[in-house]
Amino acid sequence: MTPTEPLIQMVDVDKTFRQGHRVTRVLRGMNLSINPGEIVALVGESGSGKSTVAQTLVRLYEPDHGQLVYAGSDVSHIRGGELKEFRRHIQMLFQDPFASLNPTQTVRTILLRSFPKESKTSGQKALEQHLRDTLAEVDLSPPDNFLSKYPHELSGGQRQRVAFARALGVRPQLMIADEPVSMLDVSLRLGLLNLMQELNHSQGLAYLYITHDLASARYVASRILVMYAGQVVESGSADAVVNRPQHPYTQLLVAAAPDPEQRGKRDESVTINGEPPDLSQEIRGCPFQFRCPLVFDPCLTVNPAMVEVGENQWARCHLFDQRQKTVVRG
């Protein structure tokens, strides 16, 4: 793996779910790439397909079309031992700290079960040390206080840290954090986000941070992808996307988010009207046309392509089409 090569890439991935006669196209030409040690945020409303992206990245789903490339090799359709080996490098941090830990197991058991086999051969003492180190890494100390606890004896934040530790136990290269703080008390959120960054610095752990909250995305991520209706509609550096949003959807998201400078206050005049489109219906033209305040004729017929709209910033909107910039992949 050369330093410039992305850690993982999704190339034109389609994913469709069938339920009886209903066919739902959740992902349509999804592109994404994460470099080693990079923190990428994926922002979108619920129903935009961001969780499907997460689950496809760990190959809980197989892409219908397109490729999933890990370290230069196509892992879209691998199985068995290969899949197992691939999954060791990618771990997930779940949204609900109550559902993500097995209520019948102690913290010790939970962690032990997540450690790879080879770590168990290194002797009892080393294993104990490993357990403690892992807990220390997620700032749960003293570790002895926690090892014999059951999940229901822990607070939400503690639980999420245990889940974090469990994921770290495998020594992954990429952590997919699917709304890891949304169910935590506000006071605990910052702590967890800081922990994520710490581990990024200390271990070079890459993240895909999935959230609906632009502010926290900007806080942790270096790059932000904005998702709408199964595709990326804008991407760029965190500062660029938040400070100079180009796509009308991103602009609305930014306007609706609370201003970090004036805590708690937000511009009440800006709301995103309407709902995301029904993905089980065929969509002609731009999927955002139904809610876009700037909608014009081409939006109704053609789905726009991704165009460069600034330095390292791309958007998928007909407003920028005239400039005919190079089409690039997000």
Added chain:
Amino acid sequence: MQEASVVHDPTSSPVKTSKPRNPLWHNTKALIGLGMIALFILVAIIGPWIERYAPNAEIFIPGQGPSSAHWLGTTALGQDVWSQLVVGTRVSLLVSFLAGIVATFIAVLVGIASGYAGGWIDNILSILTNIFLVIPSLPLVIILSAYLHLGNWGIIFVIAITSWAWGARSLRSQALTLVQRDYVVHAKLAGQAWWQVIFGEILPNMASLVVSGLLFAMINALLTEAGLDFLGLGNINAVSWGTMLYWAQNSEALINGMWWWFVPPGVAIAAFGAALSLLNFSLDEITNPRLRQRKVR
């Protein structure tokens, strides 16, 4: 932030030490049920020491009422009722426990396989489960035992094979929801083998449903065996509560006023069944907290 899905943690203090208190010990019904079951098990185990005579020996004056020599009198065949009751405990409990365990085992196997594997395995197992649910079990058991003329083991097998479907159905639906739990997803991601996922992550979380299913299956087995024995389709040479009733009925014990022969085995079955259902009842309350709490207003 716009979402209010903040969870208020009831146990925010991280320094609680003891394991969760076991609610079974704080439920009177459960205690009574457990106590009775323990008593029956004790009788089944120490039976040979407290039976007073050989249970099948037709050696006493027939049809005597209770006395100090025969605590529960003698049968019309000259057997000691008390000894039969004590020895019968063993057979009845054995059939109840084993048939219940085998039925529950099949239910767990089918339910989890169905819920975990999904796809065509689930389809086939679900159809099988539904067929066994719909085909009435008592007539089937009666016909099977009439055709096959079984001993105790056969009866255990037949009862189990006709009574697993209810359990399998509820375990399957629980397995379906458990399979989607994040910790199960994580276990798969962490590279655990299917059996590790099933036995380590899924099964422990179904424990209360499995136990409740087991209790149900045991009650069912107890009553089915008694019914079969009563019809003379069981192993009538073995001494069990059911065969005692069969012989009593055969000798018109009630009409001849020999209540001491007819009443005790029925009471024993009813008491053991009641103990099992009390335990099940309280288990329901413990695992479904809504049933426990008193009305708010």
Added chain:
Amino acid sequence: MSKNRSWMWAVPAASALFLAAMGSGAFAAPVGPHVGGSISIVASPHGPWADVFNPFAPGETQDDIVGDIYEPLVEWNGSTGAHKAWLAQSWAWSNSNKVLTLHLRHGVKFTNGQLFTSADVVFTLDMMKKYPAIDTSALWSYMTSVKAEGPYTVKITINKPDATFLYYLTGTYMVPASLWKNKNPVLWTDPNPVGTGPYQLKSFSPQNIILKRNPHYWQKGKPYLQTVYYPSATSNGSVILGLADGSIQWSSIYSPDLRNSFVSKDPSTNHTDVSSGGYDWLYVNLHQYPLNLLPVRRAISDAINRKALSVISESGYSTPSRLDGIDAAQSSWSTPALNKKAAAVYNPKLAESILAKAGFKRGPNGMLLTPKGKPFTVNLVTASSFTDFVSMTSQISSMLHAIGINTNITVTSVSNYSNKMEDGSFSMGVMWGASGPNPFYTLNPLMNTEYSAALGQPAPDNIERYSNPRVQQLANEYDASTSVAVHKSVIDQMANIMATQLPIIGLLNRNSPNEYSSATIAGWPTASNPYWDNSADVGPIVVLTQLYAKK
């Protein structure tokens, strides 16, 4: 008991009371036989009735009722073997006992008004030839022809002399040729039976069959009772309850303690007696070592306490039997010389010494080893629904255990047990044996190879597979003669073989209790006037035609 406990029983009872009140004062003296009144009979519980009155239908479901409607040529007393001429008035053998001439009763009419004649007898017998499925007595294995000679005479030819033929032939029910001509008697349900009997069908329901008096019955003035109810019953228990409260007047069910459950309810009117007939034998497979050794069978016989079997398994109704197969009720056929030989003794010490003498030794576990050094273990087979056999088998098992013989008991279904016994795939088992008007009907089938079969093939009677040419010779002697003296001598010699060779081991003389109430009905056979067997089973018309209402 309470008067209004059941509408079902209340209706006939109330109407009887009403009639009585109309006819006589409250203190009227008992009246003699007269037409009127009714009786409820449950011979034994068969479950709900089927609308089947075909007298040739297999099984026993409606036997007791069919016998009131259809009649045989001769009525045989099941207990004593005595007989009464019935539709046949007399008969005679000729042509060295190969031709039987039957003289029929004159003036007998079917209930449709047609006269009963020789044509009906010939038709009925010919039908059995055409449909072997209804020839349950295998008559046509003897018969070569049946011919009418005039309206009241029938000539039957058989292929070789057979003294038992008359018994099997004359038990056959006679049906009217005119109505059965185009019927398949195997599959015909005969829902509207027409016979010559004292009663005819009044109404059918699965829960109650009601018969009414045949006013043109050939026994003038009989029967007396106007109506006969046959309520269906599903268990002995419900019959006892009915007997105890007076809603059933006559029954022949087995119940362990009738004195307590029935007689004690009203000792002045509730009575029981027993019908004898049949035996419970302990069959041993003579093809199996060491059961084929006479001393072994002798020891087994001596080890069995028949008194205990009688009291515990049969509530004392059935009584200990002798070893020669002669029932107490038929004791006139036995000779005093045999009495000592044939007496069964209970002497386990003797049994042990017999076995020791025969080379059986106790093994290390205290149980016997055969002279060949193998453990002596016997399998006993029995049927789960025959609870008395199950109980007897378990007692025998412990009695044999006491003299050192190991036993295993197999309890199986009736049919499987019956098949195992008939096919000879058993070691030992308690079962009934054949019976008839005299001991020959018992002894001959049990020991004659004619009634045996190869192992694996069903044998009708000689299931222990005893083989002795002498028995065959004696049987031929018996069949060739009609002399009672010859018959007695044959029976004596056969009984002698039985008692000394023990091909099977006699356990009990099978007696079955009958229950009847004299509260409203008179005319019953009593100890002082035992005019007939008092069983309600299988066509009880000899007694039924004597019964009459008390008021």
Added chain:
Amino acid sequence: MFLVKRASFYLLTFWAAITLNFFLPHLMPGSAVGAVMARAHGEMGPGALHALELAFGVNVHQTLLQQYGIYLSHLAHGNLGISFTYFPEPVSQVIASTLPWTLFLIGLATIISFVVGNLLGIYAAWRRGRPLASVLPIAFTVMAAMPYFWVALIFLYVFGFLTGWFPITHSIGTEVTGIFHRFGSIMYHATLPALTIVITSMGGWMVGMRNNLVSVLSEDYVILAEMKGLPEREIVANYAARNALLPAITGFAMSLGFVVGGALLTEIVFSYPGIGYALYQAVTNQDYPLMQAIFLIIVTAVLIANFLVDLLYSRLDPRVSND
């Protein structure tokens, strides 16, 4: 779509039952002839064995597959064969005379048990915390764990024999005429058997309804209704009970099989001339044609009942049809 799926499932189940039904007798040692011979205790003539084999048509030499084919084609023509017990009465006639009694008795008992059990369940949930509401479910759960044939026998003895209040056998009196008398007699005879079934099967309904209702009562929309100040009685009747009834209806269909089977023992104890008793007789007499037909009838009845409930269910709850 939902109903087509269910219907094809029922057909599959029916086929499975038929096939099971066909193969079972072939597993059994012994034959019907043996059973009839044995029951006659040697009172049959020397030719009986052979004659019975002829009459019953046993010992036919056909392959199993041929026999299966013949069996299916007979079934298709509604030919259930001839009963060995009641020979030569056709099996269809035995069923015709027993089935109505069972349908009546079981129908009556099941409906009473369902209605009373559910009402008591509603009461127990509505008034939970009160002594009676806490004791009732326990009492009836314990009742359900009792051997009901034993309860039936004790009822028979006490209320039939000792006190003489109720008849001890049969489903109708002798020579009862007139529609009112007949009806009265039938109800009178059904009282004890029905009562036995009701008191031993009511507990299940009661506890099920109580548990469902308690759950429903804590749902948001019920709490909302409470906050709106609707009277409690109305909330229980209109909101909660209605929703809690749905699972009870499924249970009702599922229980039919159990009740038909359970009635077997009750019918035997009360000498009630229903199909359960006929099955018992068929079993003890090794009467395969009758046994097969009864099992088939029971299965068919249960399948039809389930299908009807599916129909009803798809009306009551629109969600299931999209399933």
